[in-house]
Amino acid sequence: MDALLSGLITVLSVQALASPAVTRFEIMELPRLQSGNTFTNPMAINEAGQITGESGSTQISVGMHAFLWSPGKEMIDLDQGLWPWTTGMMINESAVMVGDATLCPDFDGACASQPLVFYPDGSIIELGPAYAGYLVITGINEQSMVIYNRASQSGANEPHLWTPAEGDIVLPTPDNTINGYAMDINDHGVIVGYSIGSGYVPHIWTDGTVASLEVEQGQAGKARSINNSGVIVGESTFSGSSQATRWMNAQAQPERLINDPEAFGYTYCNRIYDDGTIIGTWKDSQSRVRPFRIAPDGTVDLFSLPEIGLDTLDLIPVESTPEGWLICSHVNEFYQVEPVVWIPGEGWIFTNTRLVGPGSNTSEQPVDCNSHGQIITRGASWTSPSFLNPMPPGDVDGDGLVGVNDLLGVLESYGQCNQTPSRLCPADVNADNQVNVNDVLGVIDNWLY
Numbered sequence: 001m002d003a004l005l006s007g008l009i010t011v012l013s014v015q016a017l018a019s020p021a022v023t024r025f026e027i028m029e030l031p032r033l034q035s036g037n038t039f040t041n042p043m044a045i046n047e048a049g050q051i052t053g054e055s056g057s058t059q060i061s062v063g064m065h066a067f068l069w070s071p072g073k074e075m076i077d078l079d080q081g082l083w084p085w086t087t088g089m090m091i092n093e094s095a096v097m098v099g100d101a102t103l104c105p106d107f108d109g110a111c112a113s114q115p116l117v118f119y120p121d122g123s124i125i126e127l128g129p130a131y132a133g134y135l136v137i138t139g140i141n142e143q144s145m146v147i148y149n150r151a152s153q154s155g156a157n158e159p160h161l162w163t164p165a166e167g168d169i170v171l172p173t174p175d176n177t178i179n180g181y182a183m184d185i186n187d188h189g190v191i192v193g194y195s196i197g198s199g200y201v202p203h204i205w206t207d208g209t210v211a212s213l214e215v216e217q218g219q220a221g222k223a224r225s226i227n228n229s230g231v232i233v234g235e236s237t238f239s240g241s242s243q244a245t246r247w248m249n250a251q252a253q254p255e256r257l258i259n260d261p262e263a264f265g266y267t268y269c270n271r272i273y274d275d276g277t278i279i280g281t282w283k284d285s286q287s288r289v290r291p292f293r294i295a296p297d298g299t300v301d302l303f304s305l306p307e308i309g310l311d312t313l314d315l316i317p318v319e320s321t322p323e324g325w326l327i328c329s330h331v332n333e334f335y336q337v338e339p340v341v342w343i344p345g346e347g348w349i350f351t352n353t354r355l356v357g358p359g360s361n362t363s364e365q366p367v368d369c370n371s372h373g374q375i376i377t378r379g380a381s382w383t384s385p386s387f388l389n390p391m392p393p394g395d396v397d398g399d400g401l402v403g404v405n406d407l408l409g410v411l412e413s414y415g416q417c418n419q420t421p422s423r424l425c426p427a428d429v430n431a432d433n434q435v436n437v438n439d440v441l442g443v444i445d446n447w448l449y
Contacts, residue, residue: 052088
């Protein structure tokens with residue numbers, strides 16, 4: 001058998017480049033904490049593929065519960081039944097999670113919220129006092145420092161920092177501030193965000209002190225993300241127009257990032273990564289939201305819209321990976337949402353089963369992604385939450401490798417592919433809706449590579 005395969009590879013290898021294999025995704029449905037009429041709503045994934053979120057039911061007798069889960073393992077209920085509704089919202093690489101609890105049995109009246117930290121050993125810490133008002137968790141770093149925003153007793157919004165060593169701290173804001181917001185924290189504990197007073201002012205918090213970032217005279221801005229090198233991105237106004245902005249450090253002048261005339265009107269940055277990659281959004285001449293990515297070398301890519309036979313309303317960036325993938329929420333003219341990934345050399349890839357049809361109200365929204373391209377999604381009303389695991393081009397059996405077993409898998413399925421889309425057919429490695437010699441060549445191409 002080995003000699004036969006070796007001969008086949010030798011004969012066909014010169015043709016292999018004409019039959020490129022494509023990236024496919026193994027799709028797993030997330031489990032539920034309880035059987036029956038319960039739901040799972042994933043919220044975040046870390047580099048190890050560990051996922052947190054909420055699972056359970058809106059019924060008072062069941063409730064929703066924060067969980068920790070990774071493929072091949074049991075889903076863990078994190079809240080130990082101490083609260084009627086808890087949610088895991090973010091997770092770091094040590095599997096420390098931050099989320100909240102709703103302190104009432106239903107949604108009648110003003111329900112207080114309690115921010116929480118869940119440790120993988122089962123311990124739970126309550127962050128600050130519970131309060132019936134606005135609460136949004138915005139970050140956790142690798143030192144398990146947490147930032148969140150909540151309404152104060154006066155009704156104004158306060159940015160908060162919690163650290164394992166010092167507990168809960170209300171971050172200071174300038175005297176003329178009505179509301180302050182902490183948006184991101186890096187692993188050194190430096191925080192960025194903005195305040196609202198006489199206008200929007202971008203801020204940076206270092207060691208508990210606040211400073212304003214530079215903007216053009218008389219203009220406004222928001223800081224949204226900071227990486228571990230201290231580079232900050234967000235938006236600020238240039239000549240009265242709000243534009244994607246970078247500050248190379250806390251003292252730097254604002255740098256307008258998108259000068260392409262095709263980018264019409266408002267642009268802003270969603271996130272900056274440690275390698276300097278930036279992702280954000282811009283609007284075209286039809287006011288459709290579209291993504292951009294700026295590579296570490298400064299190359300700006302304003303992404304075109306997928307050509308799928310339906311008009312695209314919005315294409316909203318979710319995450320990027322070191323390999324240049326861009327994960328987005330695709331919204332079509334029927335307001336259906338589905339995950340779509342830009343992969344260099346392959347273009348736009350719809351990862352999950354395509355929508356049932358226009359007007360079906362079927363949606364599958366991407367929620368989060370790690371640098372390995374593992375994506376978590378959820379559908380309408382928390383139905384069919386999925387873990388999408390990318391498989392190397394040419395990988396038929398899903399073991400993460402391309403070899404003899406994958407070639408045999410193509411030969412065993414020769415001529416057969418009844419899945420829609422064909423990317424869900426393991427043996428159709430080049431996604432052309434049939435299994436034939438091109439798929440054999442696609443395996444060989446990646447085997448030799």
